[in-house]
Amino acid sequence: MEDLGENTTVLSTLRSLNNFISQRVEGGSGLDISTSAPGSLQMQYQQSMQLEERAEQIRSKSHLIQVEREKMQMELSHKRARVELERAASTSARNYEREVDRNQELLTRIRQLQEREAGAEEKMQEQLERNRQCQQNLDAASKRLREKEDSLAQAGETISALKGRISELQWSVMDQEMRVKRLESEKQELQEQLDLQHKKWQEANQKIQELQASQEARADHEQQIKDLEQKLSLQEQDAAIVKNMKSELVRLPRLERELKQLREESMHLREMRETNGLLQEELEGLQRKLGRQEKMQETLVGLELENERLLAKLQSWERLDQTTGLSIRTPEDLSRFVVELQQRELALKDKNSAVTSSARGLEKARQQLQEELRQVSGQLLEERKKRETHEALARRLQKRVLLLTKERDGMRAILGSYDSELTSAEYSPQLTRRMREAEDMVQKVHSHSAEMEAQLSQALEELGGQKQRADMLEMELKMLKSQSSSAEQSFLFSREEVDTLRLKVEELEGERRRLEEEKRMLEAQLERRVLQGDYDQSRTKVLHMSLNPASVARQRLREDHSQLQAECERLRGLLRAMERGGTVPTDLEAAAASLPSSKEVAELKKQVESAELKNQRLKEVFQTKIQEFRKACYTLTGYQIDITTENQYRLTSLYAEHPGDCLIFKGGGGPMWTSSSWKPRVTTACSSLPQ
Incomplete structure (x- = not known):
């Protein structure tokens, strides 16, 4: 702005000087004309020419003075501009070196952050592996706990069943003992009754024999009575006859005595019959008692067998200490063993509850760790994005610095060319405009570098916070590892089972993959067959139409193919005949007549050549367009x-x-x-x- 003001002042002074000189020339010419009015015209002309020459000299001198002043001012402004440009170049070089150093520091920090990030990722992967192992251990421990719970439930069921069985056996043993005692007493009583019954039976047998003898005697007596009755009837008849015949009156008292005896005997026989009925009733009662006694003996035998079986069971219970290694000889020992089992069950339940609570705590800790890992992974992704943005900004800065260096070199070259080629009038405004643009660019670069430094400091602060969080997470992971190791020691699971299960899982996974590959292959084969026209005859039915367009098209293709083959054969024969130079057959002449003429062939050749030229030109244009497109993509992207x-x-x-x-x-x-x-x-x- 100062140079422009100086230039305007110089121009105003020059204008005032020119006006003053022109006024003096005009005044002098007026005086000369007035004094030399009576002179000749030639003298006036010479004077006017001299005055014009003087005015031209004065104007040239003033113009030279003005040009020299402008030259001095331009040299001063040029020196100032060069000094300022050198200062700006030195400051931009210093800034560039600072930016390069800062970029190198940023790159080193970014590499360190990348290394830390890689270490954190490795630690996270290790922690994930450990979490997976902990999860597997927890799953195995939960399976073990479930198995233990199932075994404890089964043991509790068996214990309750054994308790019920033991109580039932105790009651049955007590009942059996009471029954045995009662049966022994009954047996003794029955034995005594049996002895008495044996005695009675013997007496009854004797009485039965006597009764049988008495029955035989009674039968004899009855026969005798019948005989006597017959005799009596006869005697009565005889008595009647005796009555009639008084000759037998002498035998009457003797017959009366016999009759009395016979009556006494009949009375005695009647008593014997009554006693015989009573004896028969007693015999039937004894027989019933004997049946009951036999039944009692059978029940006694069954009870003896059951007693022997119970004794065998008792002996087996007594032998349990030898077979099972437990000191169980009596039901009291068994009840004590059951109580111990219940106490163990309670202890195992307490352990199970403690283990489940620890497992739940570990599960909650694992879930919290997973959430924290997700948060950390999200933060790491954000940090990666920020790092990528920082890298992109660093690259942009590098490109900007390169562009600034190129622009500085261009400005220097432009200034050199201006020093050598441009005129003094056109130099100063372009130089000032360039200087302003350079100052604006330097200010923009400074502001952008300040923004980048602020973003870098913010990113470093965030990375410090993330590092602290990562350290806290590492400490928590170590605590969880120690807890998981203690849990593993408390679980006492076998690695062999885990390895076998893992092998089984891997085998099943391999088999699943193989089956999936086979399924894909079969699906691909099925699709290929479907594309080839294959179909499932059980599901799909093919309808063959009488007017099928596909079959008609195939028939036309076959006919065209046969016609073309026949035409090719005719043309081959014509060529052979023409090559031999012999006579051409009539059918071949007709075929030759149907061929196109030489003019048509020439026209077709010209068309083919023009088409080839068009294709060649299109290829060239396409290649040039492709090259232009590739260059544009290369410069833009x-x-x-x-x-x-x-x-x-x-x-x-x-x-x-x-x-x-x-x-x-x-x-x-x-x-x-x-x-x-x-x-x-x-x-x-x-x-x-x-x-």
Whole structure:
């Protein structure tokens, strides 16, 4: 602004000087004309020419003075601008060096953070593995606890069943003892009764024999009585006859005595019959008693057998201490053993509750750790994103610094060219404009670097907080590891079972994968067969139409093919005949007549050549357009893609540190737009990429 003010003052002074000179010239010319009015015209002309020459000299001198002043001012402004540019260049170089140092520090910090992040990721993976192992241990322990609970439940059921059985056996033993005692007393009584009954039976047998003898005697007596009655009737008849015949009156008292005897005997026989009926009743009662006695003997035999069986059971209970190794000889020992089992069951239940509570605590801690791990993983992802943004900002700064250095070099070159080529009038405004633009760019770079430093400090503070959180998580993980180790020691599970289960799980996983692969292969074969036209005859029915368009098209294709084959054969025969130079058959002449003429062939050749030229031009245009498109993509995106071999592509960055840094991708057999068909190849640039 000061230079512009100085230039305006110089121009105003020059204008005032020119006006003053023109006024003096006009005044002098007026005086000369008035004094030399009577002179000649030639003298006036000479004077006017001299005055014009003087005015021209004065104007040239004033213009030279003005140009010299402007030159001095331009040299001063040029020196000032050069000094300021050198100062700005030195400050920009210092700032650039500072930015480079800061970028290097940022890169080192970023690498350190990457290493810390990698270490944290490794620790997280180790912790995840440990958590998985803890989960597996917890699952195995829970399975063990379930098995123990099932075994305890079964033991409790068996104990309750044994208690009931023992109580039943005790009651049955007591009942059996009472029954045995009662049966022994009854047996003694029955034995005594049996002895008495034996005696009575013997007496009854004797009486029965006597009765049988008396019955025989009674039968004889009855026969005798019958005989006597007959005799009596006869005697009565005889008595009647005696009455009539008084000759037998002498025998009457003797007959009366015999009759008395016979009556006494009949009375005695009647008494004997009554006693015989009584004896028969007594015999029947004795027989019933004998049946009851036999039944009692049978029940006694059954009771003796049951007693022997119970004695065998008692002996087996007494032998339990030998078979089971337990001191169980009596039901009291068994009840004590049951009480001990109940106490053990209570202790195991207490342990089980403690283990379940610890397992729940571990599960809650594991869930909390998982939540914290998720939070940490989210924070790590955020930190990665921030790191990527910082890296992108650092790259942008590097690019900006490169652009600034290029612009500085360009400004220096422009200033040199201005020093050598431009005129003095055009130099100062362009220089000031460039200086303003350079100052604006430097201020923007300073503000951007300050923002980057603020973001970097904020990121470092956040990383410090994350590091503290990671340390806290590591301490908590160590505590959980110690708790899990104590839980593992308390669980006392066997590694062999875990290994076998793991092997079984791996085998099942392998079998599942194999079955899935077989399923995929079968599905692919089924789809291939379906595409080939195969179908399930049990589900699908094929209807053959009489007017099928596909069959009609196939028939037409066959006919066209046969016609073309016949025409080819005719043409081959014509060519052979023409090559031999002999006579051409009539059918071949007709075929030759049907061929196109030479003009038509020439026209067709011209059309083919023009089409080939068009294709060639299109190819050239396409190649040029492709080159332009590739250059535009390269300049806009900063990446270039080249085809090295078949299905192999090379990706090169514009801002690569080395010209040989590139990524190579191998295309698979699938479609190019799917990500699964691209496979990266290992190069030297892959090792420098972050994992």
